[in-house]
Amino acid sequence: MSEAQQAPGEPYLRISGLTKMFGPFAALKDISLEIFEGEFVCFLGPSGCGKTTLLRAIAGLDIQTTGTVEQAGCDISALPPAERDFGIVFQSYALFPNMSVAKNVAYGLENRKMSKADIRRRVNELLELVGLPEQGDKYPSQLSGGQQQRIALARAIAVSPGLLLLDEPLSALDAKVRVHLRHEVKSLQRRLGITTIMVTHDQEEALTMADRIVVMDHGKIEQIGTPLEIYREPGTSFVADFIGTMNFVPGSVRGPGRVSMGELELVCDTDGLADGAHVTIAVRPEDIVVQGVTAEDENVYPAQVCGLEFLGSFVRAELASEVTGESRLLADLSINLMRHQSIAEGDSLLVRVPKEHIRIYRGSVSHE
Amino acid sequence: MNEISSLTSRIAGWTVGGVLAALFAVSTAWAETLTVYTAVEAEDLKKYAARFNEDYPDIQIKWVRDSTGIVTAKLLAEKDNPKADVIWGLAATSLLLMKKEGMLHPYAPVGLEKLDPKFKDKGSAPYWTGMDAWVAAICYNTVEAKKHGLTPPRSWKDLTNVQYKGHVAMPNPNSSGTGFLDVSSWLQMFGENDGWAFMDNLHKNINHYTHSGSKPCKQAARGEVAIGVSFAFRGAKSKAQGAPLEIIIPSEGIGWDMEATAIVKGTKNLKAAQKLVDWSVTEKANKMYNEGYAVIAIPELAKEVKYFPPGIIEAMINNNFEWAAENRKRILKEWQRRYDSKSEPKS
Amino acid sequence: MSRAAAEVLSAPIVKPKASRDDRMMRAFMGVIGVYLLVSLALPLYVMLSKSLEDHDGAFVGIANYIEYFSTPALAYSINNSLYIATVTTVITVVLAFTFAYALTRSCIPFKGLFKSITMIPILVPSLLPGIALVYLFGNQGLITGLLMGNSIYGPIGIVIAEVFFTLPHAIIIIITSLSIADSRLYEAAISLRASKLRIFFTVTIPGCRYGLISAAFVVFTLAITDFGAPKVIGGDFNVLATDIYKQVIGQQNFEMGAVVSVVLLIPAVLAFMVDRVVQRKQVALLSARAVPLEPQPKRGFDLVMLGYVVLVSIFLIGMLAVCQYAALVKFYPYDLSLGLHNYRFDVMDGGGWDAYYNSIKMALYTAFFGTIVVFSGAYLVEKGRGFRHGRAAFQFLAMMPMAVPGLVLGLAYIFFFNHPDNPLGFLYHTMAILVISTITHFYTVSHLTALTALKQLDAEFEAVASSLKQPFYKTFVRVTVPVCLPAILDISIYLFVNAMTTVSAVIFLYGPDTNLASVAVLNMDDAGDIAPAAAMGMMIFYTAAGVRVLHYFGSRWLERRTQAWRVR
Structure with missing residues (x-):
């Protein structure tokens, strides 16, 4: 089924108007989404945002209250999981503890009119694929967490499903193993070309692995986009806050292309907001420039370094200024820069907030 | 299949096989089977069935044996859906009750x-x-009596003597047929008023009431009490086993009841049931009853029974079974009101 | 949220299509649900309605209850029952707490042995301690003098027998609650220089309070619903449980029996509900991470505790030893020569040796079919998909038997199965009805054991299996059952032992071909044949104990064969 040919541009998975109610509580609100063949899509959001609920609805494990799911052109909205076409991997691995690794991987291959020899061949091939050959006779409990998760992956892809669902697959693993497995899973997915959805609450994981990210909050989709789009152009203040670090400063619109932050006026894209509207100005710490800034440049103001936090490869500086009043900005300064300019606490310097990196959101932001 | 599950299923297979084999390994080939409810002493049942089968080898008897009260209760409980074919060896008072309820099938045996x-x-x-x-009697443990310095009672009224305080056990008439025959005989002999007055006094001497009619005698045999109000047959049996008992027939006379036979209405095995009832009145059967009981339905055949005290027939009162059956509920209620709250908390 | 709700109203609600698995699961759940309905809910309903009818089946409202409460002898039984249950509860909980304290907080040797000894009472019918007491304290008793003129027949005897009978249940619960203690709390208390007594009352007791409450209610329920002990040793001290028996068996007054049953149901149901609430809180405590407390040797304290534990063990073993002695003596107290005279069960009431073999058969059937029914039922409740109301109803039914005393269940079965219009009437008096009633009577504990084991399984096995297009029963047989094998064996042995020892429900249900050993003990004692009753009681003990030992070694062997995957 996974080989089914589709017209180019037709989405492989189309979700429309999906709502899931748990009693009076809406866990998913009117979700619509399209996923294309061979894509790696991440559902990203804080816990309780509905990402796992959405995944389980796609799998048919917890069927939505209203709305439709189409896979490869077929309406699968009401089908039970066994009649859908997917493989799934869970955070807990869910390996059958009383079966050997090989039996686990072979589980889905049984009753498919495959000869025993064929099954054995396929199992070995899969174990090879996930980098665990010669481990077939062990029991899951004899393997490390990372190894177990690879077995779970092998088991899920054994039957060549059209869709691979990963539910926080790396969350239970140690930090190092997790980073290593990210690459492995991603490259495996590339090689197989299998359409994949992964649920995660780890933005780094999503940013490094996904072709597209679906950011969710409170049962709604906040933004869909490539990792770069999500990071560079967060569509909402929630996304801006959730992904990476962001300075949020209250301000108001002062005519087209101008906003005020305290006494300071900044030039930026105001996106047609009305004059005098209360807004939140957002800028990432790494976008703030302190090197080679001259007073004539656009969006420049004098500031004082009132705190430095050493974070390994860079230093986060807290910048106060009379012109910005209460609002202090964080700026990430590379260690290199620190060495060259020998910036220390209490120093005064000129700060530039590049116009193209300023984002304006309506209203005030409650986070932080 | 992998090894674990094959082992699991093999074990399951053995078990299922074993269970099925056990299920089918029942059933023996009898032409007919009669379910017979009885209160005859357990130790005699095999003998009764064997003697009957000497003459009717094709009819198997399936005994349901319990004390009189329980068998009566069971029969009444199953009134709408009877399980018994024949009742062989149950108190006549109970059968009268069932006759009144329309549960019996009339039959004149050969x-x-x-x-x-x-x-x-x-x-x-x-x-x-x-x-x-089946006649009332007092089982008197001579060893215990000596220990407590008691003199043997000669009459029912003697039992109210203060020297016996705490030494007497008797069956609760609410659960025991023997208990009921005692109470009904006292009421008949002494009259309602004096009867209850006698029991009021007796109650003061009672150590405890038992559920079964043979238990007081067995307790007396073991010395658990010195005196058990029970029935003669039981006393004779215990004495035969070596218990230091004297069986006393009180001078006022003794209550008695019959063990009797009846066919249960609606039986599906009427023919076989009638054969059993026919046999139950034969001389052979009467001689068999006589092995344990001194008084039998064909009096001419009666022979003396070992360990039975003499003078039983003379002592048997003219028992009015109809009266006893009719007043049963009232008597039991009154008895319960007077004595069954013996253990009420003293406040 | 309101927008979403509006959305739900406007868009068509998706009706999930049931898969073949779903349909099969629902069918199975339906079958087991019907089983519980027929074996529990319907009989209870019939019994309740019977208590509102007169002898001829006409509806009389609460007339029977009015009659009941105006009969002083019957109403006194309520007081007596409450009195017995309360005194038993106090004594048992104190004894059990001290015992559990010795096993968890002292350094006495042979803890495992002592713990096994406390389990003895579980292996015998509750009639047996009563019989032992007759031989110990009866009028011809071995140590009657200790009672100083008081009679063992009555409250004293009942309470001692009930304490014997309920002790293991209380000890198990309290040991569990004492073993979850957090040693850091004690370290904190010591560093604050609290006195030992103060630590005991401010740390130890509060730490196991739920265990104590739960134990108290379990003991109370067992004592108030038990029928064996008051039957044998109660003399003329009437309690509710013996009243039911007397009303039904002695007086053929079924309606009044139903009334007493309902009266007995009330404290049992109340105690059950309190226990459930408390259990839940205890579980919440359990999940907290704690540093386990390791007892430190203290010579004096350990010696005192050892003395106490030995004393209790002597009490428990002594009761059995007395019964065994009584069973072998030829004619107590006049002929003390030993022999097997009292084992000639065939010439006595109660059904003879056949009753013993029937009991074993019944226990095997109960263990076999009961384990299948209970485990499958628990699996469907825990792992079933959708069908939420059905599963909740099923769970409710599965919890109910715990609150229903055996006598009440047995009486309800008479009403229900012996009704002439009941097509299941053919079951009456058969082995099948004994097995059904026993499975139902002991359903709840087995169900909870199965649920606990199932909850420890990964919740996603079924999801994975269905994504791999494998039917649920395959996963059930190949994964769920093998992984839960230890729990399954526990359930089967629990059912077996209880089927061997139970009297209460089956007393109303056995038939001519289905006498049981435990009932034979009762009937032989009832007829005054107390020594054979003791002999039969000991046969039950040896069988139950033997099967337990077999079970122990059998499951060790099985574990080695099939649970290799557990070790790393």
Whole structure:
């Protein structure tokens, strides 16, 4: 089924108007989404945002209250999981503890009119694929967490499903193993070309692995986009806050292309907001420039370094200024820069907030 | 299949196989089976069935044996859906109750005319026929009596003597047929008022009431009490086993009841049931009853029974079974009101 | 949220299509649900309605209850029952707490042995301690003098027998609650220089309070619903449980029996509900991470505790030893020569040796079919998909038997199965009805054991299996059952032992071909044949104990064969 040919541009998975109610509580609100063949899509959001609920609805494990799911052109909205076409991997691995690794991987291959020899061949091939050959006779409990998760992956892809669902697959693993497995899973997915959805609450994981990210909050989709789009152009203040670090400063619109932050006026894209509207100005710490800034440049103001936090490869500086009043900005300064300019606490310097990196959101932001 | 699950399923297979084999390994080939409810002493049941089978080898008897109260309760409980074919060896008072409830099938067995008129229901097709009489008696443990310095009682009224305080056990008439026959005989002998007054006094000496009629005698045999109000047959049996008992027939006379036989209405095995009832009034059967009971339905055949005290027939009161059956509920209620709250908390 | 709700109203609600698995699961759940309905809910309903009818089946409202409460002898039984249950509860909980304290907080040797000894009472019918007491304290008793003129027949005897009978249940619960203690709390208390007594009352007791409450209610329920002990040793001290028996068996007054049953149901149901609430809180405590407390040797304290534990063990073993002695003596107290005279069960009431073999058969059937029914039922409740109301109803039914005393269940079965219009009437008096009633009577504990084991399984096995297009029963047989094998064996042995020892429900249900050993003990004692009753009681003990030992070694062997995957 996974080989089914589709017209180019037709989405492989189309979700429309999906709502899931748990009693009076809406866990998913009117979700619509399209996923294309061979894509790696991440559902990203804080816990309780509905990402796992959405995944389980796609799998048919917890069927939505209203709305439709189409896979490869077929309406699968009401089908039970066994009649859908997917493989799934869970955070807990869910390996059958009383079966050997090989039996686990072979589980889905049984009753498919495959000869025993064929099954054995396929199992070995899969174990090879996930980098665990010669481990077939062990029991899951004899393997490390990372190894177990690879077995779970092998088991899920054994039957060549059209869709691979990963539910926080790396969350239970140690930090190092997790980073290593990210690459492995991603490259495996590339090689197989299998359409994949992964649920995660780890933005780094999503940013490094996904072709597209679906950011969710409170049962709604906040933004869909490539990792770069999500990071560079967060569509909402929630996304801006959730992904990476962001300075949020209250301000108001002062005519087209101008906003005020305290006494300071900044030039930026105001996106047609009305004059005098209360807004939140957002800028990432790494976008703030302190090197080679001259007073004539656009969006420049004098500031004082009132705190430095050493974070390994860079230093986060807290910048106060009379012109910005209460609002202090964080700026990430590379260690290199620190060495060259020998910036220390209490120093005064000129700060530039590049116009193209300023984002304006309506209203005030409650986070932080 | 992998090894674990194959082992699991093999074990399951053995178990299922074993269970099925056990299920089918029942059933023996009898032409007919009769379910017979009885209160006859457990140790005699095999003998009764074996003697019957000497003459009717094709009919298997399936005994349901319990104390009189329980068998009566069971029969009444199953009134709408009877399980028994025949009742063989249950108190006549109980059978009268069932006759009243319309649960019995009338039948005149072959040889009915030989029975003592007392030992059969009236009418040409009697609802029940008697087997033997089962008479009240006092089981008196001589060893314990000596220990406590008691003198043997000679009459019922003697039992109210203060020297016996705490030494007497008797059956609760609410659960025991023997208990009820005691109470009903006292009420008949002494009259309602004096009867209850006698029991009021007796109650003061009672150590405890038992659920079963044979238990007081067995307790007396073990010395658990010195005196057990029970029945003669039980006393004789215990004495035969070596218990230091004296069986006393009180001078006022003794209550008695019959063990009797009846066919349960609606039986699916009427023919076989009638054969059993026919046999139950034969001389052979009467001689068999006589092995344990001194008084039987064909009095001419009666022989003395070892360990039985003499003078039983003379002491038996003219028991009015109809009266006893009719007043049963009232008597039991009154008895319960007076004595069953013995253990009420003292406040 | 309101927008979403509006959305739900406007868009068509998706009706999930049931898969073949779903349909099969629902069918199975339906079958087991019907089983519980027929074996529990319907009989209870019939019994309740019977208590509102007169002898001829006409509806009389609460007339029977009015009659009941105006009969002083019957109403006194309520007081007596409450009195017995309360005194038993206090004594048992104190004894059990001290015992559990010795096993968890002292350094006495042979803890495992002592713990096994406390389990003895579980292996015998509750009639047996009563019989032992007759031989110990009866009028011809071995140590009657200790009672100083008081009679063992009555409250004293009942309470001692009930304490014997309920002790293991209380000890198990309290040991569990004492073993979850957090040693850091004690370290904190010591560093604050609290006195030992103060630590005991401010740390130890509060730490196991739920265990104590739960134990108290379990003991109370067992004592108030038990029928064996008051039957044998109660003399004329009437309690509710013996009243039911007397009303039904002695007086054929079924309606009044139903009334007493309902009266007995009330404290049992109340105690059950309190226990459930408390259990839940205890579980919440359990999940907290704690540093386990390791007892430190303290010579004096350990010696005192050892003395106490030995004393209790002597009490428990002594009761059995007395019964065994009584069973072998030829004619107590006049002929003390030993022999097997009292084992000639065939010439006595109660059904003879057949009753013993029937009991074993019944226990095997109960263990076999009961384990299948209970485990499958628990699996469907825990792992079933959708069908939420059905599963909740099923769970409710599965919890109910715990609150229903055996006598009440047995009486309800008479009403229900012996009704002439009941097509299941053919079951009456058969082995099948004994097995059904026993499975139902002991359903709840087995169900909870199965649920606990199932909850420890990964919740996603079924999801994975269905994504791999494998039917649920395959996963059930190949994964769920093998992984839960230890729990399954526990359930089967629990059912077996209880089927061997139970009297209460089956007393109303056995038939001519289905006498049981435990009932034979009762009937032989009832007829005054107390020594054979003791002999039969000991046969039950040896069988139950033997099967337990077999079970122990059998499951060790099985574990080695099949649970290799557990070790790393």
